[in-house]
Amino acid sequence: MSKTRLDPNCWDGYKKAGTKMKGGVKVNNCVKVESIEEGEMCESCAKTMLEDIRDGVITSDINEAEYRGRKVKLNKPMRGDVKKFKVYVKDPKTGNVKKVNFGHGGTSAKKAGQKTMRIRKSNPKARKSFRARHKCDQKKDKTTAGYWSCKKW
Numbered sequence: 001m002s003k004t005r006l007d008p009n010c011w012d013g014y015k016k017a018g019t020k021m022k023g024g025v026k027v028n029n030c031v032k033v034e035s036i037e038e039g040e041m042c043e044s045c046a047k048t049m050l051e052d053i054r055d056g057v058i059t060s061d062i063n064e065a066e067y068r069g070r071k072v073k074l075n076k077p078m079r080g081d082v083k084k085f086k087v088y089v090k091d092p093k094t095g096n097v098k099k100v101n102f103g104h105g106g107t108s109a110k111k112a113g114q115k116t117m118r119i120r121k122s123n124p125k126a127r128k129s130f131r132a133r134h135k136c137d138q139k140k141d142k143t144t145a146g147y148w149s150c151k152k153w
Contacts, residue, residue: 065090067097077148085152089142102145103152121153 003025010016010030020029065074065088072088074097080086084103091098105114120126131137136150 065097067099072097075142077152083145085148087148091143098143100143100145100148102149127153 006019006026006028010028013033014030015033016028017031018029019026021027063074063076064071066072067088074088074090077085077087080101080103083101084105086099086101089098089100090096105112130153131150134146134150136146136153139147139150141147
């Protein structure tokens with residue numbers, strides 16, 4: 001027969017969450033009370049984080065957004081449906097999520113019987129020529145196909 005030692009209260013900062021056996025004795029299972037729920041942030045932490053964002057220490061780069069009713073990853077190029085590649089970006093002027101298609105033809109070109117062009121970025125001469133021809137050092141706007149095409153190279 002096991003002994004029972006059930007104290008009426010737990011320590012400060014702890015709450016009762018059932019009972020457990022400890023060394024053959026049944027005792028209260030006291031667990032630490034989380035003052036901050038998961039997903040929440042303490043006030044001082046939030047202020048510090050906002051200051052860091054304002055000062056540029058942390059860039060507020062959100063990875064997911066909603067585009068036409070579905071969740072999409074931002075700034076991550078993927079295989080496209082209309083062109084060879086597509087990427088979802090947040091337009092800084094409007095604040096809306098925008099889909100940018102880039103690359104040659106893709107599936108639409110295959111259906112039309114055209115050849116799709118390969119990216120020969122492993123060839124240094126082809127890479128240099130492409131970057132010079134498209135003026136990749138001047139492409140800064142993430143909402144344009146040219147920026148993403150140059151970034152692939």
